[in-house]
Amino acid sequence: MTTEELNRLRWQCRRGLLELDLVLERFLEKHSDRMQGERLSAFQALLAYTDDELWNLIRARTECRDARFAELVQWLRDCRSRTGSE
DSSP states (O other): OOOOHHHHHHHHTTOOOOHHHHHHHHHHHHHGGOOOHHHHHHHHHHSSOHHHHHHHHHHTSSSOGGGGGGHHHHHHHHHHHHTTTO
């Protein structure tokens, strides 16, 4: 991923919910090097979710029913646990 692509992805990760911003920021710091091909497409699809939908997935309030998101949602949950946000 080029620097320009990563910057665009960072911009897409900006949300209205601070806790979600923190998780997404940490996620990109840790996993941006893995964001290619199908993973990148799946992540961009997740970013199309509303803040509430995405936060509920990360907090495990809703199940991840789409197999293409399972790995990413787990990574996001791991990043959430490190932010201390409940």
